[in-house]
Amino acid sequence: YNKQGRYDQALLIYEQVLGSANEEERQRLLSGYSDIMIPRVKNLLEAYKLTVAQQSVDRWLTVDQYNQDALLYMINICYQLKDNDAMLRYAQIAEGQYADDVAFKIKLAEAMTHKVEKLADSWALLHSQVKLNPFHIPLVNTFTNTTEEYAGRLLKGKEHEMALNVIDTALHYKDNKALKYMKGLAYEGLKNYDSAYYYQKFYEPSLLELDDFKSHLNYLGQKSFHNTVSVSHLRARFGDDYAISTISTVDYTRLNADGSTYTGRINYAGRAEGKGVQGQFEWERPWTADLSSRLDVAWANKYFAKIALNAAAIYTWKPSWEAEAGLGFRNFYTKQNLFNLNLGISKEIEDFRLNAKLSNLYLNSAGQGRYLYSLMGKAQYFMNSPKNYVLAMGSIGNSPDIDLLDNQFYNSFNFFNAMVGAGLGRSISRNIGVSAIGTWYNFQTGKELDNSAYRNLYNLYLQLNVYF
Structure with a gap:
């Protein structure tokens, strides 16, 4: 058979x-x-x-x-x-x-x-x-x-x-x-960028992947450098005024072997009434793979907060969440004191990073205390590296967001404040990166509800980073 x-x-x-x-x-x-x-x-x-x-x-x-x-x-x-x-x-x-x-x-x-x-x-x-x-x-x-x-x-x-x-x-x-x-990739996650750069070079990209791969290697090369010099320029103009206010900044950052960084920063403001200078020192330190902290202190002679102090702790929990809590104090030349508690959370989804931050503010003005808040949201899309991105952001509250308060373009407290903005960043080479952000602020002036009850402020922020 x-x-x-x-x-x-x-x-x-x-x-x-x-x-x-x-x-x-x-x-x-x-x-x-x-x-x-x-x-x-x-x-x-x-x-x-x-x-x-x-x-x-x-x-x-x-x-x-x-x-x-x-x-x-x-x-x-x-x-x-x-x-x-x-x-x-x-x-x-x-x-x-x-x-x-x-x-x-x-x-x-x-x-x-x-x-x-x-x-x-x-x-x-x-x-x-x-x-x-x-x-x-x-x-x-x-x-x-x-x-x-x-x-x-x-x-x-x-x-x-x-x-x-x-x-x-x-x-x-x-x-x-x-x-x-x-x-x-493992070394990159551990923030050991020298080794990450060395081992990722073994990858053999296709022609379609080649540009993105080179760009990411540039990013790793930048992160492996221990010195960064940044030059930035901020231009601001109110919608009903052609006068332009500017702030120029130069800072130097040093990366240490333990992963901590020290930054020295000088901000210069030119206004119609004169000029102001602010000096700032910032220290960041990772304590574990999941926990890091940031501390900065600043003093200015004019146009900025007279004294500014900030401290924050950042905690990352796997696989893609990050939480931040920070305390701050500002003493303004208007004889007002501002205390802030910032609470933020971030989530990474593939190539996107979503961030929300609530700034709880307590303003002490002439012995009168007032609670204020500002809620901000930001979304970033990364293209082959965190140095190449586009972003969109917005905020709303009864106070300007904390970044604008630092620049002291206006103080509209206990009134409607809103902001929308967009920007992009680009790594040009292993040693050079640039970014640009534009924002539009709309806020209530506190006057009677007439044609001047609301004003607009337009900002353009440009930055050049050099790594070595």
């Missing part, structure tokens, strides 16, 4: 004989049964009749439930049919029956990889095997591929330290450019 191609009849006779055979005869007959099944299943697979092949192997396993060839066929067929649950079930049976067979260890790990919750276990299983068989090429290749998938998930979850350990383990057994690139 088998030679005539009448496989079902041949198998049926074998199954009838096996049913009445003793154990010794059964083992001999099972070998013949397999001799019929192997070419049968192979032909079905070559003809892409996967469902029929699966039915044949299932029949095979009913007769000989631990047959090594049958289990291997079934695992591979389930993989091709994308039946991940069945693949895992048969791989577990095979690994349990043939515990010393590396091939089944590999198949079990591959089956586990299709289950997100078992990806770490799959990697650990392969790691234990590759330590015992470091020169087993299929095993090492599977370990490398699984590491790529596992590390990618860790990076997506902001588990940068763990991802780095996983990648380094795999690179010990086989050099791999894709893993080196992912190592660069």
Whole structure:
């Protein structure tokens, strides 16, 4: 029957004989049964009749439930049919029956990889095997591929330290450019930009990716520099007045080995009545991978807040949330004191960053206290790096936002204030970056509701950054 191609009849006779055979005869007959099944299943697979092949192997396993060839066929067929649950079930049976067979260890790990919750276990299983068989090429290749998938998930979850350990383990057994690139991504997440720049250079972009890739390398190069000089210029004009007020700023930032930065800043304001100068010192420090702080103090002789103090703590929790809480104090030349409590939250969604901040303000003026607020929202879209972006923002409240109060263009307290703005940033080269932001403020003057009850203020902010 088998030679005539009448496989079902041949198998049926074998199954009838096996049913009445003793154990010794059964083992001999099972070998013949397999001799019929192997070419049968192979032909079905070559003809892409996967469902029929699966039915044949299932029949095979009913007769000989631990047959090594049958289990291997079934695992591979389930993989091709994308039946991940069945693949895992048969791989577990095979690994349990043939515990010393590396091939089944590999198949079990591959089956586990299709289950997100078992990806770490799959990697650990392969790691234990590759330590015992470091020169087993299929095993090492599977370990490398699984590491790529596992590390990618860790990076997506902001588990940068763990991802780095996983990648380094795999690179010990086989050099791999894709893993080196992912190592660069892990270093970027850990803010180790020197190493991130080095390892991400191993990536081989397509022609479509080339410009974005170069731009991102420029960003990493900028972040790896320890010195930044920034020059900025702010031009402001009221809608009902052609006079232009300006503020020019020069600052220098030094990045230290522990990740902290020191910034010295000088602001110069030119107004019709004269000029004002403000000096400012700022210190930022990361305390852990999730917690950092910022402190700044400023003093001015005119046109700015006379004294300004700010302190903030920033906490990041995985994978993409960030919260900020800050306290501040300002003493104005109008003999008013302003205390502020800022509460902010940010969320990253793919290439977007969304931010909301509530400024709670307490104004003390001539012994009279008043609660004020300003609510701001901002959305940024990043193009291949955080240095290349477009943004839109707006605020509303009964006080100007805190940035405008620092510049002291106007103080419209306890009246309607609103702002909308947009901007963009661009990394020109590894050493140079620029940005521009335009804003429009609309605020109530406090006069009677006539044509002059509301005014407009237009700002244009330009900045040039040099990294070295």
